[in-house]
Amino acid sequence: MTEAKLARPSGNGKQVHTDGRALSTAHVVTGNNPPGLPPGLTRETVPARHLLPVAPCPVCRFRKSESLALPRIMKSIRTALFSRLASSVHAALPACAMLVPVLVTAQVTPVNLLIDNSTVRSSGSYTYYARGTPNVTSENPNDGIARWTVPFFPGSNSYSSTTDKDAGATVTWNQNFGVTNNAGPISFTHGELTDGVIDSTSSVSGYNGAVNFEKGFDLLFDLGGLYSISSVEIVYSDAINRRWNTADTKQSVWISETFPTSSSSLTQLGSNEKATLNAPAGSLLTFSSAESIVGRYVNLSLFMSTSYDFSSNGQNGGRIFEVRIFGTPIPEPGTVAIWTAFVSLVVVAGVRIIRKRNPSS
Structure with a gap:
C-alpha cells in the first residue's frame, strides 16, 4: 500500500x-x-x-477520509442517499396526512351498538310512536296524528294483562284513543328490546289503537350521536294472537342524522323485508346495505296484524324480542386533526435528523 x-x-x-x-x-x-x-x-x-x-x-x-480515497467516495454516496431519502419523505408527507382519517375511522368489525358500545348504551333510548293517516276513513280514530309526535307504551289489549309490556310501563293507549302524559323514551339499559334476552319473559307486543289504518307504527332509536350504521336485526316471532303482517313486504328501516319530522328526511337501510308466518322465537328480519349510512336516529317502520281501533279481536301484533343495530363510531374532527399533526411532526423530525447528520443534504 x-x-x-x-x-x-x-x-x-x-x-x-x-x-x-x-x-x-x-x-x-x-x-x-x-x-x-x-x-x-x-x-x-x-x-x-x-x-x-x-x-x-x-x-x-x-483522518480516515484523508488516508484513503475509498472513505471519501463512500461519504459522497451516503450524502446522495440521504438527500434522496429526505426528498422522498417530504414528498410522502401529504399522502400521510390524507391517509390519517382513513386509518382513524377504520374498524375491523361493526358491533351491536345497543349492547357493546358503552357510550350508546348509557345515553341512548328508543320510543314507540303512534301513527295516523289523515282522512283515510272517518272511522279511523288516529286521523290527523302526525308521525313522531305521539309516543305510547305497548302491551296487551287487556288492561289486566301484564304480558307484552316494555320496561314494566303501563299501557298508555286507552279506550278513548288517546295517550297519557307519561309515555316517552325507554333507555337502552332498561328496555326489553335491548337487554340481550330472548325468551317469553322479555318480549313486546300489543299495539292496538296505536297504528294507522294500514296497521303500522314507528319504533325510533336514538343513539345519542352520529354512527356509521351497516345493518339492523329484529329478533321476532309470529304466532296465534301475536301476528305480524306476513302477506306484504312492508317492514323497513330508515336512518337520519337529525330527529325525523317527515319521511323525506330519512334514508332507507337496505330494502323492505317480509315477516314469515308462524316464525319461531329467535327468527330474524335483517336489513343491510353495501354502503354504511351515517346517522343518529334509526326508525323501524313496522306493520302488524292488529286492530287500529283497539277492538277485542285478540290480535295484539307480532312479538319483538330484541333489536340490534350494528355500526362503528364516527371520529370527532379533533381526533383526525390530532393524528394528522402527530404524523406530520414525526415526519418533519425525521427530516431534521437526517439533515443534521448530513448537512449537505
Whole structure:
C-alpha cells in the first residue's frame, strides 16, 4: 500500500505535508525512498500501520477520509442517499396526512351498538310512536296524528294483562284513543328490546289503537350521536294472537342524522323485508346495505296484524324480542386533526435528523 501523505520541500528548506503543514523531524527519512516516488519528494517515516484506516497517525492527526480515497467516495454516496431519502419523505408527507382519517375511522368489525358500545348504551333510548293517516276513513280514530309526535307504551289489549309490556310501563293507549302524559323514551339499559334476552319473559307486543289504518307504527332509536350504521336485526316471532303482517313486504328501516319530522328526511337501510308466518322465537328480519349510512336516529317502520281501533279481536301484533343495530363510531374532527399533526411532526423530525447528520443534504 502506498503512503497516504507525501512530503515536499518548502520554500525555506523544511519538509512540509502536501497540505502545507510542517513535518515533525521524526518523519524525515534519511534512507532510500521507496521506488517510484516523484523526484524531490520523501516519504514520511510513519510506521505502515498508521497509514491504515484503523488508526490515525498520533503526530499528524490524519483522518480516515484523508488516508484513503475509498472513505471519501463512500461519504459522497451516503450524502446522495440521504438527500434522496429526505426528498422522498417530504414528498410522502401529504399522502400521510390524507391517509390519517382513513386509518382513524377504520374498524375491523361493526358491533351491536345497543349492547357493546358503552357510550350508546348509557345515553341512548328508543320510543314507540303512534301513527295516523289523515282522512283515510272517518272511522279511523288516529286521523290527523302526525308521525313522531305521539309516543305510547305497548302491551296487551287487556288492561289486566301484564304480558307484552316494555320496561314494566303501563299501557298508555286507552279506550278513548288517546295517550297519557307519561309515555316517552325507554333507555337502552332498561328496555326489553335491548337487554340481550330472548325468551317469553322479555318480549313486546300489543299495539292496538296505536297504528294507522294500514296497521303500522314507528319504533325510533336514538343513539345519542352520529354512527356509521351497516345493518339492523329484529329478533321476532309470529304466532296465534301475536301476528305480524306476513302477506306484504312492508317492514323497513330508515336512518337520519337529525330527529325525523317527515319521511323525506330519512334514508332507507337496505330494502323492505317480509315477516314469515308462524316464525319461531329467535327468527330474524335483517336489513343491510353495501354502503354504511351515517346517522343518529334509526326508525323501524313496522306493520302488524292488529286492530287500529283497539277492538277485542285478540290480535295484539307480532312479538319483538330484541333489536340490534350494528355500526362503528364516527371520529370527532379533533381526533383526525390530532393524528394528522402527530404524523406530520414525526415526519418533519425525521427530516431534521437526517439533515443534521448530513448537512449537505
